[in-house]
Amino acid sequence: MxxxxxxxxxxxxxxxxxxxxxxxxxxxxxxxxxxxxxxxxxxxxxxxxxxxxxxxxxxxxxxxxxxxxxxxxxxxxxxxxxxxxxxxxxxxxxxxxxxxxxxxxxxxxIPDLTASDLRPIGATPAPPPGHTLAVMGAGTGFGVSALTRRKSEELVTAGEGGHASFAPVDELEVEILRRLAVQFDRVSIERLLSGPGLLNIYRAMADIVGADAPHATPAQITAQALAGEDLPRHAVERFCSIFGSVAGDFALSYGAQGGVYLAGGIAPQLIEVLNRGGFRRAFEAKGRLSPYLTAIPTYVVTHPxxxxxxxxxxxxxx
Missing domain, CATH: 3.30.420.40 (ATPase, nucleotide binding domain)
Structure with a gap:
């Protein structure tokens, strides 16, 4: 062999x-x-x-x-x-x-995965066969790719989408951006959607409300968020909301009607938070194109x- x-x-x-x-x-x-x-x-x-x-x-x-x-x-x-x-x-x-x-x-x-390797986020519709799908994920950094099917051929496009600019969608995210812009010459998506990015969000939100930020690692923030501590919980929920907004942007960019798949090391740890609704609300909140996003399924990849x-x-x- x-x-x-x-x-x-x-x-x-x-x-x-x-x-x-x-x-x-x-x-x-x-x-x-x-x-x-x-x-x-x-x-x-x-x-x-x-x-x-x-x-x-x-x-x-x-x-x-x-x-x-x-x-x-x-x-x-x-x-x-x-x-x-x-x-x-x-x-x-x-x-x-x-x-x-x-x-x-x-x-x-992705095509080799089974249903047991995936966890749907929200009430996701069945994707039409043969359409483009997108993969993205947060870990040490943030990565993005797409698989396009053309008859019997599969083509993959992989870029450096994690280094595209972060776009805030409300006043809180504007304030987070302002604080990160002091630290970095340019605030990319990866500065928020990654392990270090979760820490950036947590510290920025602590500064916004004038609170202490005692947790020093993404793992500590995640653990305390799942335990119910207020500031870590709000930081993780905002992380998931930003993730949804960014995922929706890339779904539009790629025309990913075949589904969006969240890989990377962080999403499998946050399935419970992702399923609370903030991710899908942000994913679908694209104005005139909201119906287009509503029809696109989203999944967390659990295969290691x-x-x-x-x-x-x-x-x-x-």
């Missing part, structure tokens, strides 16, 4: 697995997660994984999905001081090597290794 290594490299974690490309579905085997800061390079992290697997021979092929733009098979990470190229991976012993954007991999993986599935599909297809 044609054995392959697949990887999903974010700003914080590197996830690897083995796939047998001849298998139907090519589901990841033996997935493991490593802290990126524990390794000086991608090659070192790959070697650690293969050593842990007890592998004396490198797989035939590798595809790594990375959190950053990829140009001609070369990637410099946005939130990580690593650089990787397909040529460098082949030089380490792989016969075939692909480097793709992580949201390209996520979009390619969607990017690895997508990376395997890329190798199988090429």
């Amino acid at each position: 044609d054995t392959a290594l697949v990887g999903d490299i974010g700003g914080t974690n590197a996830r690897f697995a083995i796939v047998e490309l001849a298998d139907v579905g090519a589901r990841p085997q033996a997935p493991r997660t490593y802290n990126c800061c524990d390794h000086p390079s991608l090659q070192a992290a790959i070697s650690a994984y293969l050593d842990d697997m007890g592998s004396s021979k490198r797989p035939d092929a590798v595809c790594v999905a990375v959190a950053g733009p990829v140009t001609d098979g070369v990637a410099a990470f946005t939130n990580l001081p690593w650089r990787v190229s397909e040529e460098a991976l082949r030089e380490t012993g792989f016969e075939r090597a692909r480097v793709i954007n992580d949201y390209e991999a996520l979009a390619f993986g 290794h969607l990017a690895l599935i997508g990376a395997a599909r890329v190798l199988k297809a090429r």
Whole structure:
């Protein structure tokens, strides 16, 4: 069998697995997660994984999905001081090597998901078959992609939408923007919709109401929000509302009538909050185009290794 290594490299974690490309579905085997800061390079992290697997021979092929733009098979990470190229991976012993954007991999993986891998947000309608779908998510950063179907062909567009400018929709968000504009030369979507972005929202809202902001990490804010503490709860609810508004903007931009899928590390932790209604209200609040958004379903992806599935599909297809 044609054995392959697949990887999903974010700003914080590197996830690897083995796939047998001849298998139907090519589901990841033996997935493991490593802290990126524990390794000086991608090659070192790959070697650690293969050593842990007890592998004396490198797989035939590798595809790594990375959190950053990829140009001609070369990637410099946005939130990580690593650089990787397909040529460098082949030089380490792989016969075939692909480097793709992580949201390209996520979009390619969506068609292989089952209903058990998804949680609908709100009363979402069934999507019409064959339409474009969008994938986006918040984690260390914010990523966006779209999968377009043309007859039997699937095409993925992956950009850097997380670095588009943040657009406030009410007075509170205007005040949040004003405070963030003091800290950053430019306030992008990622400055709000990410782990660090949740912390930015929380601190800005504390400043607006003149309250203390004792929690220092996104995990602490999320935990206290789910426990019912007022300021963290309001910050997380506003995070989800902004997420809905941004998701609606990208659904309009891509014409994503096939659905919007929320991936990344944060959305699965906030399903309860996302389902309270603020996300869908903001998603659909697009003036004359509100009926267009109302017909688009939204889901949280709960499968932990969607990017690895997508990376395997890329190798199988090429």
